Amino acid sequence: MWSSCNPKNDSDLQACAELGKSLNRLSQPTILTLLAKADVPMHGYIIVQQAADSPMFGGTKPDAAGIYRTLKRMEESGFIVSEWETPDEGSARRLYALTDKGRESLRRWIDALACYRLTLEELREEASGALGIDLPETPCCSI
Amino acid sequence: MWSSCNPKNDSDLQACAELGKSLNRLSQPTILTLLAKADVPMHGYIIVQQAADSPMFGGTKPDAAGIYRTLKRMEESGFIVSEWETPDEGSARRLYALTDKGRESLRRWIDALACYRLTLEELREEASGALGIDLPETPCCSI
DNA sequence: TTTAGGGTTGCATGAACTCCACATGGTGTC
DNA sequence: GACACCATGTGGAGTTCATGCAACCCTAAA
Numbered sequence: 014m015w016s017s018c019n020p021k022n023d024s025d026l027q028a029c030a031e032l033g034k035s036l037n038r039l040s041q042p043t044i045l046t047l048l049a050k051a052d053v054p055m056h057g058y059i060i061v062q063q064a065a066d067s068p069m070f071g072g073t074k075p076d077a078a079g080i081y082r083t084l085k086r087m088e089e090s091g092f093i094v095s096e097w098e099t100p101d102e103g104s105a106r107r108l109y110a111l112t113d114k115g116r117e118s119l120r121r122w123i124d125a126l127a128c129y130r131l132t133l134e135e136l137r138e139e140a141s142g143a144l145g146i147d148l149p150e151t152p153c154c155s156i
Numbered sequence: 157m158w159s160s161c162n163p164k165n166d167s168d169l170q171a172c173a174e175l176g177k178s179l180n181r182l183s184q185p186t187i188l189t190l191l192a193k194a195d196v197p198m199h200g201y202i203i204v205q206q207a208a209d210s211p212m213f214g215g216t217k218p219d220a221a222g223i224y225r226t227l228k229r230m231e232e233s234g235f236i237v238s239e240w241e242t243p244d245e246g247s248a249r250r251l252y253a254l255t256d257k258g259r260e261s262l263r264r265w266i267d268a269l270a271c272y273r274l275t276l277e278e279l280r281e282e283a284s285g286a287l288g289i290d291l292p293e294t295p296c297c298s299i
Numbered sequence: 300t301t302t303a304g305g306g307t308t309g310c311a312t313g314a315a316c317t318c319c320a321c322a323t324g325g326t327g328t329c
Numbered sequence: 330g331a332c333a334c335c336a337t338g339t340g341g342a343g344t345t346c347a348t349g350c351a352a353c354c355c356t357a358a359a
Contacts, residue, residue, distance in 0.1 A: 039279070040347095042279060042283060043279065045283070046279065046282050046283045046286050049283070049286035049287055050282070050285070050286040056304095056305070056306095057305075057306065058304065058305050058306080067279070067282070068274075068275045068276075068278040068279050068282070069275065069279060071275075075348095076347095076348065076349060076350085077305090077306080077307095078306095078307075078308080078309095078348090078349080078350085079347070079348065079349085081306070081307065081308095082307095082308095082347090083347095085307095102356080102357085103304090103305090103355095103356060103357070104304080104305060104306085104354090104355045104356045104357085105305085105306085105355080105356095106304085106305050106306070107305085107306070116287065119283055119286070119287060120287060120289070122283060123280055123283050123284055123287075123289075123291075126276050126277075126279060126280040126283070127280060129276050130273050130276045130277055130280070131211075132211045132212065132214075133211075133269050133272050133273045133276070134269075134273055135211040136182070136185060136186065136189065136210070136211050136212060136269060137266055137269040137270060137273070139189050139193070139210070139211070140185060140188070140189045140192070140262055140265060140266050140269070141266055142193070143189050143192035143193040143262070144192055144259065144262060144263060144266075146263070146266075183315095199336095199337075199338095200337070200338070201336060201337050201338080204337095218316090219316070219317060219318085220337085220338080220339095221316090221317085221318090221319095221338095221339075221340080221341095222315075222316060222317085224337095224338065224339065225315090225316095225339095226315095228339095245324090245325085246323090246324065246325070246336090246337095247322090247323045247324050247325085247336080247337060247338085248323085248337085248338085249336085249337055249338070250337085250338075
């Protein structure tokens with residue numbers, strides 16, 4: 014499903030050295046998207062697993078602590094709600110569900126992402142123009 | 157020259173609340189691009205001025221201290237070189253010039269930006285699919 | 300007993316940004 | 330003459346935010 018261009022090995026990382034740690038802070042739309050796609054409440058653990066496959070993380074499983082913290086923030090903002098599931102057997106776990114506000118937020122995120130995208134594209138065009146090279150067809154990390 | 161979609165007023169910021177402070181850390185390719193376009197050494201002050209008009213800053217003049225710090229970092233990395241210009245009249249000021257390494261870095265940045273762009277687009281498609289809405293033509297902050 | 304599933308907190312680190320202050324020098328104004 | 334303001338460069342303190350690591354709790358299966 015997700016098939017992004019993510020540098021997998023060291024030489025790719027070298028080539029895309031500038032990538033660095035940018036484009037963080039986007040775990041929130043990723044989580045919103047996962048919850049919206051599932052359409053049922055999800056456990057935090059599953060969210061962490063599935064987030065790893067999202068374009069934002071590209072196979073690298075994000076730190077669980079970070080995701081749980083983000084989930085907490087999102088609940089405080091009203092984008093999701095959580096409740097404890099206490100089965101007769103097994104340990105208790107939280108179930109996170111999208112709220113209407115969260116769905117609305119995701120809708121705005123879609124526009125915001127388009128905005129980001131356009132900004133990046135403009136910068137890329139400016140840079141190409143400045144170097145006098147013609148833009149190839151998204152040679153994304155093409156090593 | 158630069159004409160990005162940047163929320164100008166408060167209501168736009170509300171609508172694009174998720175924008176927050178993401179997409180920072182991109183002052184480096186912006187500076188590289190400015191220097192590459194000028195093709196002559198530039199003063200830091202001018203860089204600050206022109207950076208304000210770039211897609212990344214969208215009219216908001218970035219903090220000069222931050223830009224100067226970035227310039228220093230970039231010089232340490234060998235992407236630019238600077239020398240003092242000491243005119244007979246007026247105060248001394250630095251002239252920043254792009255190095256070959258800097259030009260090479262900008263070339264990699266172009267690929268990296270394409271990579272970012274693709275990631276954002278994928279996430280956006282996933283989000284739209286999850287919400288069951290069809291993607292309009294980049295309605296970037298369309299309020 | 301170890302491993303895996305599931306959740307949480309604390310602490311340290313680091314990057315990036317903001318605000319503030321301080322230089323120097325020119326121009327303009329009250 | 331004092332004051333303000335733009336041009337120009339720099340340093341420090343403090344904030345915010347994300348990252349990563351370690352530790353802690355639980356249960357269940359192998």
